[in-house]
Amino acid sequence: MQRIVVIGGGWSGVAAAVRAAAAGLEVILCEKTDLLLGLGNVGGIMRNNGRFTATEENIALGADELFEITDRLATHRNVDFPGHEHAAFYDVALVEPEVRRLLKRLGVELRFMTRITDVRKEGEKRLAAVITADGEELEADAFVETTGSSGPMGNCLRYGNGCSMCVLRCPAFGPRVSIAERAGLTDIMACKANGTRGAFSGSCKLDKRTLSRKLRRKLEKDGVAVVPLPERLINREKLARKVCRQYALDPYAENLILIDTGYAKLMTSYFNLEDLRQVEGFENARFIDPYAGGKGNSVRYMAVGLRDDYMRARGFENFFLGGEKSGFFIGHTEAITTGSLAGYNAAAQVLGGALLRLPESLATGDLLAFANAALEEENALDRRFTFAGGEYFARMKERGLYLTDPRLIRKRVEAEGLCDVYKRPPDVIK
Numbered sequence: 001m002q003r004i005v006v007i008g009g010g011w012s013g014v015a016a017a018v019r020a021a022a023a024g025l026e027v028i029l030c031e032k033t034d035l036l037l038g039l040g041n042v043g044g045i046m047r048n049n050g051r052f053t054a055t056e057e058n059i060a061l062g063a064d065e066l067f068e069i070t071d072r073l074a075t076h077r078n079v080d081f082p083g084h085e086h087a088a089f090y091d092v093a094l095v096e097p098e099v100r101r102l103l104k105r106l107g108v109e110l111r112f113m114t115r116i117t118d119v120r121k122e123g124e125k126r127l128a129a130v131i132t133a134d135g136e137e138l139e140a141d142a143f144v145e146t147t148g149s150s151g152p153m154g155n156c157l158r159y160g161n162g163c164s165m166c167v168l169r170c171p172a173f174g175p176r177v178s179i180a181e182r183a184g185l186t187d188i189m190a191c192k193a194n195g196t197r198g199a200f201s202g203s204c205k206l207d208k209r210t211l212s213r214k215l216r217r218k219l220e221k222d223g224v225a226v227v228p229l230p231e232r233l234i235n236r237e238k239l240a241r242k243v244c245r246q247y248a249l250d251p252y253a254e255n256l257i258l259i260d261t262g263y264a265k266l267m268t269s270y271f272n273l274e275d276l277r278q279v280e281g282f283e284n285a286r287f288i289d290p291y292a293g294g295k296g297n298s299v300r301y302m303a304v305g306l307r308d309d310y311m312r313a314r315g316f317e318n319f320f321l322g323g324e325k326s327g328f329f330i331g332h333t334e335a336i337t338t339g340s341l342a343g344y345n346a347a348a349q350v351l352g353g354a355l356l357r358l359p360e361s362l363a364t365g366d367l368l369a370f371a372n373a374a375l376e377e378e379n380a381l382d383r384r385f386t387f388a389g390g391e392y393f394a395r396m397k398e399r400g401l402y403l404t405d406p407r408l409i410r411k412r413v414e415a416e417g418l419c420d421v422y423k424r425p426p427d428v429i430k
């Protein structure tokens, strides 16, 4: 049987596995920790701003399975909060087991605590196998790398405020390894506005039980709570160090903004605990993730691979990239978008079908082409791309790509002849 190995089980790896399994291939997904979803176990914000359009485009293209789960397990829908409209929040505690069940139903072989550390090549353009930290060789016809861009711990020590004990748990499960670099490619690293490497993840999880009853009630009723900070606790400088350009807005420095994702998601990279507890409602506050959220957060965009618009690693035939590994993309929706295309094209490559390139008339296709072209520009390493805000959402609006009516979005996909393309066997599209 023809086989695909996916390395990394975050949202992008999971999406790649879903698409390759749906195309009828044997799929092995290797994840170094004991959980799927990687950074998707924190976060939870979906459908905000242009992510609404991208979600509906993916659904129309046939990549609906993961969005069905995040929509069904939403704690709140259609919420507006500073700088963002019509957001939905998924319950970060409940989505992972549901995704795990989906992959098992699709027949994906899940290998947890399986860290890939090397590759075996077959000539210059093909991978023959990947090698686990235990020395096992996993051969396949095509490979998708979705190992993300955070960690290992050394990067957080060097470019952040030290290991903050985040959801990826490098000390317990071992460091991320760049498979693209093991294959001979050179990754690129992001820079912060001040020129230092990487960028800080932009939010933390608080235990809701440690908030005042009044604040917790408001959060659970509205999905959002905005609590003004006293002047002495406002730190605008932190905004420039964040990954998330879509939240680098004044209200995120002037207020504590909480979002209900099952936990209380605090929309700031980190916040000194002693200071936080001086704010009304937060007197007993306690961080859940990162565990040391009073001091820092994970550092991201440390190992981004170069790829073409088919998501193929540059110069390779059977090696594909997705998620944060495939560009300076921020977000679950962005990871699912890139991972789905990478998984589908890996299957197409194995089955002898034509590879799919999403057209620029769709936001999903435009993002991929735009992010690639941006790498040629001068300030390339300081840019991040998300449908949810910053420069890419502005571009969506300018180019008329931002739509919020699912019927119109489907029509646009239909006009390209791409409705349910992801559900069609890739080998019939020649």
Ligand SMILES: Cc1cc2nc3c(=O)[nH]c(=O)nc-3n(C[C@H](O)[C@H](O)[C@H](O)COP(=O)(O)OP(=O)(O)OC[C@H]3O[C@@H](n4cnc5c(N)ncnc54)[C@H](O)[C@@H]3O)c2cc1C
Binding pocket: 007, 008, 009, 010, 011, 012, 013, 030, 031, 032, 033, 035, 036, 037, 038, 039, 040, 042, 043, 044, 045, 046, 114, 115, 116, 117, 146, 147, 148, 149, 150, 168, 175, 176, 177, 178, 201, 202, 203, 204, 298, 322, 323, 324, 325, 329, 330, 331, 332, 333, 334, 335
């Ligand atoms: C605190 C925080 C809050 C966020 N909030 C939101 C939000 O609300 N909404 C939103 O859309 N986005 C949010 N994001 C961003 C979003 O989570 C990420 O951009 C996206 O989930 C990245 O997915 P990924 O699959 O590319 O990478 P990751 O999630 O990093 O997944 C990579 C996976 O690969 C595994 N891995 C790494 N190396 C190896 C190896 N050698 N072998 C095997 N496995 C390996 C890792 O353990 C991990 O599971 C947030 C991010 C953070 C950190």
